[in-house]
Structures are given as C-alpha cells and as structure tokens.
Amino acid sequence: MIPAQSPGVSPVTLVECPRDAMQGWSHFIPTADKIRYLNALLQVGFDTIDFGSFVSPKAIPQMADTKEVLEGLQLTGSRSKLLSIIANVRGAEEAVLHEEISYLGFPFSISPTFQLRNTNSTIEESLQRVEDIQELCIKHNKELVIYLSMGFGNPYGDEYDAEILLYWAEEMVKREIGIISLADTVGLATPQQVSFALETLIRSYPSALFGVHLHSTPANWERKLQAAINAGCTRFDGALKGIGGCPMAQDELVGNMDTTLMIPLLQEKALLHELNEKALQESLRIAAEIFV
Numbered sequence: 001m002i003p004a005q006s007p008g009v010s011p012v013t014l015v016e017c018p019r020d021a022m023q024g025w026s027h028f029i030p031t032a033d034k035i036r037y038l039n040a041l042l043q044v045g046f047d048t049i050d051f052g053s054f055v056s057p058k059a060i061p062q063m064a065d066t067k068e069v070l071e072g073l074q075l076t077g078s079r080s081k082l083l084s085i086i087a088n089v090r091g092a093e094e095a096v097l098h099e100e101i102s103y104l105g106f107p108f109s110i111s112p113t114f115q116l117r118n119t120n121s122t123i124e125e126s127l128q129r130v131e132d133i134q135e136l137c138i139k140h141n142k143e144l145v146i147y148l149s150m151g152f153g154n155p156y157g158d159e160y161d162a163e164i165l166l167y168w169a170e171e172m173v174k175r176e177i178g179i180i181s182l183a184d185t186v187g188l189a190t191p192q193q194v195s196f197a198l199e200t201l202i203r204s205y206p207s208a209l210f211g212v213h214l215h216s217t218p219a220n221w222e223r224k225l226q227a228a229i230n231a232g233c234t235r236f237d238g239a240l241k242g243i244g245g246c247p248m249a250q251d252e253l254v255g256n257m258d259t260t261l262m263i264p265l266l267q268e269k270a271l272l273h274e275l276n277e278k279a280l281q282e283s284l285r286i287a288a289e290i291f292v
C-alpha cells in the first residue's frame with residue numbers, strides 16, 4: 001500500500017481521467033477493454049473517475065460505447081464517483097438518466113474558436129447550454145462541473161489575458177456552478193499564470209470549488225502542480241501514464257498530467273488519502289496493454 005494519510009479522508013480531490021486518455025487514441029479500444037480498465041481504476045481509490053462522454057460519435061468515435069461501458073462497471077465497494085463529459089443538452093439529457101453518474105462535465109472554452117471546434121456552438125450559445133444543463137442537473141440531483149477550456153491561452157490567435165479567464169469564472173459563479181476546473185487544454189500555462197488565477201478566484205469566490213485540469217509534459221508538470229497546490233487548489237485532474245488530450249483542439253495530443261507522478265507528490269504533502277497500490281499496479285498493467 002502507498003503510505004497512509006488520514007484514513008479515507010483527503011484534503012484534496014483527485015480526479016482520474018481515462019476518458020481524456022482514451023478519447024483521441026488512434027484505434028478503437030474495444031468496449032470490453034475499456035470496462036476492464038475502468039473496473040481496475042474503480043478499485044484504486046480515486047475520488048472521481050471521468051469515465052466517458054455522451055457526445056456525437058462522429059466527433060469522438062472512441063466514446064460511442066459509453067452507455068455499454070457504463071453497464072459493465074462494478075461500482076459496489078468503490079469510493080469513486082463517476083463523471084461524464086457532455087457537450088450539449090441532448091448529451092446531458094442522456095447522462096442524467098444514469099443513476100451511477102454523479103457529475104456532468106461541460107467544456108466551456110474561453111477561446112471562441114475552440115468552443116466552435118469542440119462543441120459546434122458560439123460562446124453565447126454555450127452559455128445558454130450551461131444554464132439549461134445546470135437546470136437539468138439540479139432536477140436530477142447531479143452536479144455540473146464546468147471546465148474553462150483554453151483557460152491559459154489558445155493556439156488559434158483568439159484574444160487572451162487572465163482577465164478573460166477571471167470574467168468567465170465569475171459568470172459561472174453567478175450561475176451557481178459549484179465546481180469550476182481551469183483547463184489548460186493544450187498545455188500552455190506557466191506556473192505564474194496558474195498561481196495568479198487560482199489565488200484570485202479562491203479568494204474572491206469561496207462558494208465555488210476551483211480545480212485544475214492541466215495538460216502538461218513530463219518536463220513541466222511538477223512546477224504547475226506545485227503552483228496550484230501553493231495557491232490553495234484542492235481539486236486535481238490527471239491520467240495514468242500522462243496519456244491523452246483533446247483531439248478537437250489539435251492533431252497532436254499534448255498529454256495529461258501523469259497521475260502516477262502526482263500521487264507521491266500529494267501524499268508526501270499529506271494531501272492525499274491511502275490508495276490501493278495493488279489496484280493501481282493492475283491499472284497500469286492494463287493501460288500498458290491498451291494504449292499501444
């Protein structure tokens with residue numbers, strides 16, 4: 001076992017994102033393999049698993065089997081809650097029907113170009129989607145997580161500065177979104193940007209929980225994670241082996257922050273509860289089989 005902290009209780013929320021690892025993978029991962037991988041991850045002790053998405057199978061063919069995958073998951077005995085990504089009201093209407101899903105995650109990009117590429121909607125239309133999906137979530141007892149995608153800059157030349165990120169975060173707080181994750185979709189953030197945004201938002205809006213979804217490389221993950229921790233962030237996304245990224249953003253997947261690197265760092269700081277090391281090793285073994 002990984003060294004114990006306060007048993008079962010953690011100051012931080014660790015979100016494992018196999019959906020982000022799988023969604024842009026170059027060949028279709030068979031449904032049975034997805035189920036096997038997710039069932040292993042469910043035993044590790046992550047707080048949340050971002051397991052799939054209810055989006056267009058033309059846009060993201062890899063996730064076309066999310067409903068079947070869900071049917072194969074063994075949730076009994078797992079502490080992990082499930083999150084699924086949705087990108088329009090239709091996807092949300094489907095996701096809320098599943099009792100097993102606790103969180104719906106909506107990517108709201110502060111870069112208009114990416115929002116159009118990713119969700120076929122303008123910023124104004126997306127804001128309406130946020131409001132409609134929030135209403136659905138409240139009605140069905142789900143929690144909406146808003147990802148502020150391209151939160152630290154974008155590769156398209158769309159106007160960007162930190163004020164734009166802060167503005168959209170405030171708009172989400174006004175709409176009573178409880179969890180807002182600052183997403184560095186293509187890995188552009190500097191540690192200074194991460195610190196400034198989180199320190200400002202955490203101080204300004206105590207009613208919301210701010211997280212980070214920081215795509216990064218093995219060379220720059222640690223300083224960004226450290227910056228987020230120092231700023232008081234308590235919700236972190238990652239993916240085992242640092243695999244993945246958004247195929248709607250650019251052709252080359254930038255990689256996720258590698259959860260296997262994050263775990264020891266968070267535990268060293270007594271921020272993370274005990275995990276099941278055997279299940280973690282089994283998950284890594286299956287990942288090595290699947291992601292080839």
Ligand SMILES: CC(C)(COP(=O)([O-])OP(=O)([O-])OC[C@H]1O[C@@H](n2cnc3c(N)ncnc32)[C@H](O)[C@@H]1OP(=O)([O-])[O-])[C@@H](O)C(=O)NCCC(=O)NCCSC(=O)C[C@@](C)(O)CC(=O)[O-]
Nearest residue numbers: 055056059087088090091107118119120147149183185246
């Ligand atoms: C959002 C839509 C669906 C367009 O949404 P739309 O504009 O409302 O769609 P539409 O009504 O114009 O329909 C377009 C086509 O999609 C189909 N369709 C429409 N809705 C659905 C649905 N819910 N489920 C299944 N099919 C659907 C619909 O049937 C139609 O099919 P066609 O007639 O062309 O055959 C599309 O643009 C889409 O699926 N985009 C993919 C979004 C996505 O999954 N992106 C990756 C995940 S987000 C991410 O990775 C970022 C994140 C979270 O990690 C954080 C970060 O790093 O930034």
